[in-house]
Amino acid sequence: MLLKPRQREQILPLPVVLISTLSADGVRNIAPWSNVTPILRPLEDVILASWIKRDTLYNIRQTREFVINIPPARMAEAVMSCSKNFAPEVDEFEQADLKPRHSSMVKAPGVEGCLAWAECKLLEEITREKYALIIGRVVHLEGNDDFFNEAGEMDYERAEPLSAMLGEKGIRFTRPVYAGRYADYKEMFISKSNNSPD
Ligand SMILES: Cc1cc2nc3c(=O)[nH]c(=O)nc-3n(C[C@H](O)[C@H](O)[C@H](O)COP(=O)(O)O)c2cc1C
Numbered sequence: 710m711l712l713k714p715r716q717r718e719q720i721l722p723l724p725v726v727l728i729s730t731l732s733a734d735g736v737r738n739i740a741p742w743s744n745v746t747p748i749l750r751p752l753e754d755v756i757l758a759s760w761i762k763r764d765t766l767y768n769i770r771q772t773r774e775f776v777i778n779i780p781p782a783r784m785a786e787a788v789m790s791c792s793k794n795f796a797p798e799v800d801e802f803e804q805a806d807l808k809p810r811h812s813s814m815v816k817a818p819g820v821e822g823c824l825a826w827a828e829c830k831l832l833e834e835i836t837r838e839k840y841a842l843i844i845g846r847v848v849h850l851e852g853n854d855d856f857f858n859e860a861g862e863m864d865y866e867r868a869e870p871l872s873a874m875l876g877e878k879g880i881r882f883t884r885p886v887y888a889g890r891y892a893d894y895k896e897m898f899i900s901k902s903n904n905s906p907d
Contacts, residue, residue: 716877718875719874719875719876719877722872722873722874722883723743723744723872723873723874723875724743724745724746724870724871724872724873725741725742725743725780725788725871725872725873725882726741726742726743726745726777726778726779726780727739727740727741727742727777727778727780727788727791727820727823728740728741728742728745728757728765728775728776728777728778729775729776729778729809729817729818729819729820730764730765730768730769730772730774730775730776730817731768731772731816731817731818732764732767732768732771732772732797733768733771733772736797736798736799736800737800737801737802737809737817737818738764738765738768738797738801739778739791739801739802739805739807739820740763740764740765740791740792740801741788741789741791741792742757742759742765742777743873743875744757744758744759745757745758745777748844753846753847754832754844754845754846754847755777755827755829755844755845755846755847756842756843756844756845757842757843757845758840758841758842758843759840759841759842759843760839760840761836761839761840761841764795764797766841766843767797768817769831769834769843770831770834772816772817773830773831774815774816774817774828774829774830774831775815775817775829775831775843775845776812776815776817776818776819776820776826776827776828776829777826777827777829778819778820778823778825778826779823779824779825779826779870779871780820780822780823780824780870780871781822781823781824781868781869781870781871782869782870782871782882782884783869784822784823784871785871785882787805787806787807788871788882790804790805790806791804791805791807802818802820807820807821807822808820808821808822809821810823810826812826812828812849813828813849813851814828814830814848814849815828815829815830815848815849823853824852824853824856824863824868824870825850825851825852825853825857825863826849826850826851827847827849827850828847828848828849828850829845829846829847829848830845830846830848831843831844831845832844832845832846853868855868856868865884865885866885866886866887869884870884870885871883871884872884872885
């Protein structure tokens with residue numbers, strides 16, 4: 710099937726996170742975000758893509774910090790409440806009936822009931838005509854004890870982190886399931902032990 714180049718977002722599953730920020734005046738803001746990814750393993754930086762007209766972007770520019778909250782699938786309704794284009798002076802915790810969670814290294818609160826919280830500081834903004842790329846550094850990271858083992862791995866089948874498949878007219882919310890194959894990172898490297906003295 711031939712797809713239009715702009716449909717590139719419809720060919721891959723996307724994460725759904727909530728970005729919480731504070732305005733310079735202290736107004737609490739939350740917005741769902743799918744254009745978010747860690748920058749390579751095992752570094753500490755992340756990147757977000759934002760349309761220029763976003764309170765989230767404005768707040769990050771003003772305060773140079775933000776929290777990436779990982780919502781469970783059962784939070785999909787609240788996620789959609791936060792997606793509405795409320796005026797900047799509206800407290801979106803109140804609008805979506807979400808409780809704030811104290812952050813350790815940034816002033817912006819996290820969202821209670823999420824699966825993990827990545828407190829981030831702005832490192833760099835790359836600005837284009839229509840969008841901005843925000844590069845942030847995770848300065849504090851916590852996972853919800855109910856869903857993480859001692860190695861810091863999420864029990865994703867129980868936790869059900871929210872993701873999405875985008876369609877032409879709407880979003881279908883999804884969650885991950887195990888595909889039945891585990892791969893140790895070592896598998897990516899050709900072993901030298903049999904054919905090289907070093
Ligand atoms: C699932 C989902 C993912 C979204 N991802 C993004 C995104 O990656 N970048 C973006 O600029 N807007 C994204 N949006 C739209 C914003 O969440 C929405 O415009 C919101 O009102 C912005 O709020 P703000 O102005 O308070 O920042 C997404 C919306 C939804 C529902």
